[in-house]
Amino acid sequence: MERYPDIEIYLAEIDLERLGAWLAETLDAQPLKPSGKRKWRSRGHHVGETVPILLVENAADGYSSLWFDSPATPWQRDADCARDAARALSCEVRCSLGGWQPGDDPDRFWQVLPDGSEGVIDWPDSGR
Numbered sequence: 001m002e003r004y005p006d007i008e009i010y011l012a013e014i015d016l017e018r019l020g021a022w023l024a025e026t027l028d029a030q031p032l033k034p035s036g037k038r039k040w041r042s043r044g045h046h047v048g049e050t051v052p053i054l055l056v057e058n059a060a061d062g063y064s065s066l067w068f069d070s071p072a073t074p075w076q077r078d079a080d081c082a083r084d085a086a087r088a089l090s091c092e093v094r095c096s097l098g099g100w101q102p103g104d105d106p107d108r109f110w111q112v113l114p115d116g117s118e119g120v121i122d123w124p125d126s127g128r
Helices: 016-027 078-089
Strands: 007-011 039-046 049-060 063-068 093-096 108-112 118-122
Touching: 007 078, 016 039, 016 049, 016 078, 078 093, 078 108, 078 118
Parallel strands: none
Antiparallel strands: 007 063, 007 093, 039 049, 049 063, 093 108, 108 118
């Protein structure tokens, strides 16, 4: 399985304290620091590599974007990270289905719920 060059997930609910604790535990990340309007940044570390982290609150339909700008994360794919985040943060998480190619439907996403159920959805039509 190919490792993604970066990881991006969308969080339905954001509890900055709980998110910060998960990032610290998972990536030995520094606390999130404000970085502009509704933006937060941090840096984590994994396998000796620095992992830049960007959180953008309400980036898409009320969901916050969490982006790890590095291939050096504990997850091979966005869906792997989404599963961990949904479990650790007890919130719905969405992510891309995979590497996007021209002709792919841009509204098809993978949804992971806190109870562990998951599947393909159409976003923004799926509603909450």
